[in-house]
Amino acid sequence: MTIVEPRAARTKNRQKSARVRKISPLLVVIAGAIIVVALTYTLPPFRNYQLATIGAYLCVTAGLTVLTGLNGQLSLGHGALMATGAYTLALWQNKFDLLLPGIMLAVLVTTVAGGVIGLAAARLRGPYLAGLTLAVAVVVPSITSTFDKTFNSDQGLSVALDPPPGVLPVEQWQAWICWAGALVTVLVLAYLIRGRFGRDLRAVRDDETAAKLAGVGVARTQVMAFVVSAACAGLSGALFAVLAQSVSPGAFPLTLSLFLVMAIVIGGLGRLTGALIGAFLLVVLPSVAQSIAEDAGSQHLEGNLALTFFGIVLVLVMLAAPGGLASLKFPRRSRKQKGQ
Amino acid sequence: MMKRTATVLAALLLAAGCSNGNSNSSGGSSNTPGVTDSSILIGTHQPLTGPAAAGYSEIAPATKAYFDYVNANGGVYGRKITYKIMDDGYNPANTQQVVRQLVLQDKVFAIVNGLGTPTHTGVLDFLKTNRVPDLFVASGSRTWNQPDKYPGTFGFNPDYTVEGKILASYVKQTYAGKKVCFLGQDDDFGRDSLEGVEKVLGPVAAKQTYVVTNPNVGPQMGAFKAAACDVVILASIPGFTALSIGTAAKIGFKPQFVVSNVGSDPSTLTKTLGAAAPLLEGVVAANYLPLDTDESNPWIQLYKKVNSQYNGNAAFDNNVVYGMSVGYLFVQALQAAGKDLTRDKLTEAVQKGGFTGPALVPTRFSAQDHSGYAGEQITKLTGGKATYLGTPYTTDDADGAVTAYSGAAATPPQNGIPPAQ
Numbered sequence: 001m002t003i004v005e006p007r008a009a010r011t012k013n014r015q016k017s018a019r020v021r022k023i024s025p026l027l028v029v030i031a032g033a034i035i036v037v038a039l040t041y042t043l044p045p046f047r048n049y050q051l052a053t054i055g056a057y058l059c060v061t062a063g064l065t066v067l068t069g070l071n072g073q074l075s076l077g078h079g080a081l082m083a084t085g086a087y088t089l090a091l092w093q094n095k096f097d098l099l100l101p102g103i104m105l106a107v108l109v110t111t112v113a114g115g116v117i118g119l120a121a122a123r124l125r126g127p128y129l130a131g132l133t134l135a136v137a138v139v140v141p142s143i144t145s146t147f148d149k150t151f152n153s154d155q156g157l158s159v160a161l162d163p164p165p166g167v168l169p170v171e172q173w174q175a176w177i178c179w180a181g182a183l184v185t186v187l188v189l190a191y192l193i194r195g196r197f198g199r200d201l202r203a204v205r206d207d208e209t210a211a212k213l214a215g216v217g218v219a220r221t222q223v224m225a226f227v228v229s230a231a232c233a234g235l236s237g238a239l240f241a242v243l244a245q246s247v248s249p250g251a252f253p254l255t256l257s258l259f260l261v262m263a264i265v266i267g268g269l270g271r272l273t274g275a276l277i278g279a280f281l282l283v284v285l286p287s288v289a290q291s292i293a294e295d296a297g298s299q300h301l302e303g304n305l306a307l308t309f310f311g312i313v314l315v316l317v318m319l320a321a322p323g324g325l326a327s328l329k330f331p332r333r334s335r336k337q338k339g340q
Numbered sequence: 341m342m343k344r345t346a347t348v349l350a351a352l353l354l355a356a357g358c359s360n361g362n363s364n365s366s367g368g369s370s371n372t373p374g375v376t377d378s379s380i381l382i383g384t385h386q387p388l389t390g391p392a393a394a395g396y397s398e399i400a401p402a403t404k405a406y407f408d409y410v411n412a413n414g415g416v417y418g419r420k421i422t423y424k425i426m427d428d429g430y431n432p433a434n435t436q437q438v439v440r441q442l443v444l445q446d447k448v449f450a451i452v453n454g455l456g457t458p459t460h461t462g463v464l465d466f467l468k469t470n471r472v473p474d475l476f477v478a479s480g481s482r483t484w485n486q487p488d489k490y491p492g493t494f495g496f497n498p499d500y501t502v503e504g505k506i507l508a509s510y511v512k513q514t515y516a517g518k519k520v521c522f523l524g525q526d527d528d529f530g531r532d533s534l535e536g537v538e539k540v541l542g543p544v545a546a547k548q549t550y551v552v553t554n555p556n557v558g559p560q561m562g563a564f565k566a567a568a569c570d571v572v573i574l575a576s577i578p579g580f581t582a583l584s585i586g587t588a589a590k591i592g593f594k595p596q597f598v599v600s601n602v603g604s605d606p607s608t609l610t611k612t613l614g615a616a617a618p619l620l621e622g623v624v625a626a627n628y629l630p631l632d633t634d635e636s637n638p639w640i641q642l643y644k645k646v647n648s649q650y651n652g653n654a655a656f657d658n659n660v661v662y663g664m665s666v667g668y669l670f671v672q673a674l675q676a677a678g679k680d681l682t683r684d685k686l687t688e689a690v691q692k693g694g695f696t697g698p699a700l701v702p703t704r705f706s707a708q709d710h711s712g713y714a715g716e717q718i719t720k721l722t723g724g725k726a727t728y729l730g731t732p733y734t735t736d737d738a739d740g741a742v743t744a745y746s747g748a749a750a751t752p753p754q755n756g757i758p759p760a761q
Contacts, residue, residue: 046444145551148526154551155458155527156432158465170469171444244436246462249553251433 025190055178057279063232069270072205077133079257085237106238114230156248268324374449383442390429395608402663405651504536521569533575607657
């Protein structure tokens with residue numbers, strides 16, 4: 001979360017002094033962990049479940065905002081990468097039932113998948129890249145029904161999970177797992193983009209030729225960026241499998257991939273804070289939309305209202321703050337967020 | 341930067357705190373979630389939108405209408421039933437979300453008639469962990485019938501293997517020596533049904549599957565045509581029944597269609613096929629509830645009255661009959677559970693069984709059996725209307741014989757509400 005600030009400070013000549021630079025991402029993450037743990041003890045179960053969902057979303061939005069915001073590659077296929085992670089975990093859990101190695105394996109498998117897509121993606125630009133990743137997102141249901149012996153088609157797989165240790169409520173346990181994943185992701189990404197890798201990402205985004213002249217491997221950087229964000233998506237997918245205790249193609253539709261992109265744009269491209277705001281909105285907006293539809297007395301609205309909502313929020317945010325919610329300055333921002 | 345993160349988290353906390361306040365209102369005097377002295381809150385997940393909405397979206401409003409009718413007549417032991425209907429779009433991922441909301445946030449007493457095999461399968465473990473009674477699942481999957489694994493889950497429909505056996509024995513008698521093929525949904529629905537069919541007929545000549553997310557059965561029908569099938573058995577939801585019949589006609593393939601109960605409501609199919617509705621002539625299906633067009637049946641008269649008073653006079657078809665029959669059975673279970681309502685008492689009451697109601701066949705509920713109705717009767721579509729043929733049959737999901745059932749159908753009580761026991 002701290003990392004985007006130096007860039008802003010340097011490139012855009014903001015007057016914010018070096019004061020902000022000194023806070024280490026580690027401190028932010030530790031503070032975040034304390035807040036989350038405190039929240040899980042005060043919130044009722046359903047809110048804990050939603051909190052856990054925010055954590056799971058944060059993994060993927062953080063990775064995606066690095067890819068899209070800092071490296072300029074647009075991916076519409078992150079939903080498919082999440083599905084890769086989720087199915088890997090489901091297949092593993094149903095055989096071995098060891099959660100932590102399962103999650104690591106899910107990240108690994110998705111990283112490999114991301115590497116393959118990234119190799120192709122590094123050769124493509126703009127709409128062609130979007131087209132390729134879009135195809136990846138679309139192909140998920142066909143794969144699950146073609147290999148229905150393994151993936152069980154639309155019905156999907158259930159995920160075997162041991163009950164949480166002790167008397168811990170399931171939802172609290174899930175919130176801990178998801179936020180542990182999210183905070184580790186954020187920490188790793190924060191350190192990654194703070195150093196040389198982050199400078200390479202931005203150099204490639206801003207001007208490939210100039211980056212090449214400066215000795216930055218353009219294709220290598222692009223593939224690496226895709227791999228890193230794929231790993232995050234894989235972790236997120238695995239966490240969603242833990243949350244829902246089932247995986248099915250319906251959980252990773254094309255709209256999910258689009259929602260992810262929309263969320264990071266609304267939150268603020270290239271900023272980890274923006275990824276957090278995006279993850280928050282991904283959970284809150286649909287549930288607000290649902291309660292509105294419920295009050296309006298039409299259940300048929302529910303399915304569609306969330307999309308409308310996201311559209312309106314996107315338009316408003318782009319008008320008021322083209323850099324996303326995270327780019328708003330302090331006095332204005334605090335007012336804005338209460339209004340969410 | 342630190343400040344910014346802190347602000348975001350604080351806003352999150354604030355939002356969570358705000359929404360927290362209004363979610364704890366249910367509970368009431370007793371310790372049973374969703375039950376107070378004057379109300380019972382139950383919930384369901386239904387495909388109000390999406391690929392299975394055709395027909396099925398009418399079920400839950402009909403159930404709700406029946407509850408409203410009961411409420412207007414004093415409720416059950418003075419308690420009014422509130423039925424909270426959530427849309428899952430027939431998408432298992434949404435089902436996860438909405439059922440959690442019902443159980444954890446709204447604190448419902450029970451989930452009633454959650455619809456769909458793929459959708460409901462995913463929430464079984466969750467409902468079991470939270471000890472929520474999971475009554476009368478709107479599907480015939482055998483998954484619901486696992487009393488040891490899921491003690492709180494009970495089915496409603498005759499299970500698909502039972503249905504497959506009954507349909508297949510009709511095919512065996514009526515179309516002896518013909519080539520029989522099978523198209524099933526690519527999940528437990530299709531698989532269970534095929535198992536029943538093959539128990540009676542042996543291996544079918546050709547079998548195909550479809551997935552609900554891909555509305556195209558051209559290749560499947562093409563394969564059946566190439567295999568020269570005379571009879572095609574469909575284990576499909578209404579949209580795909582219509583699609584299969586329409587697609588077959590388009591490629592000049594005219595087999596005898598034999599359709600699972602859940603995919604055979606004539607009104608839904610007629611509406612879906614539109615101008616091509618005459619293709620439905622002669623389609624064979626099965627049912628176990630009174631038929632919507634049987635005006636002389638006292639249950640239909642009751643349901644029509646409830647439909648006009650409490651369901652905004654919605655189009656009256658077999659989905660409405662189904663929905664109200666679910667409502668009737670649930671009220672029976674509540675009456676049997678007694679005045680001092682708890683979750684355990686409700687599941688015990690259902691397990692005791694012995695409910696007599698609108699159906700032509702009895703329920704199978706017992707401590708060892710959590711599947712729904714015990715059998716079906718064959719119907720045939722003529723002139724856009726289904727009519728019953730012969731007698732109802734019952735069987736089990738194993739190798740038991742398919743036998744005719746001779747019990748008489750019950751008549752509804754005077755006021756249309758099951759009496760207290």
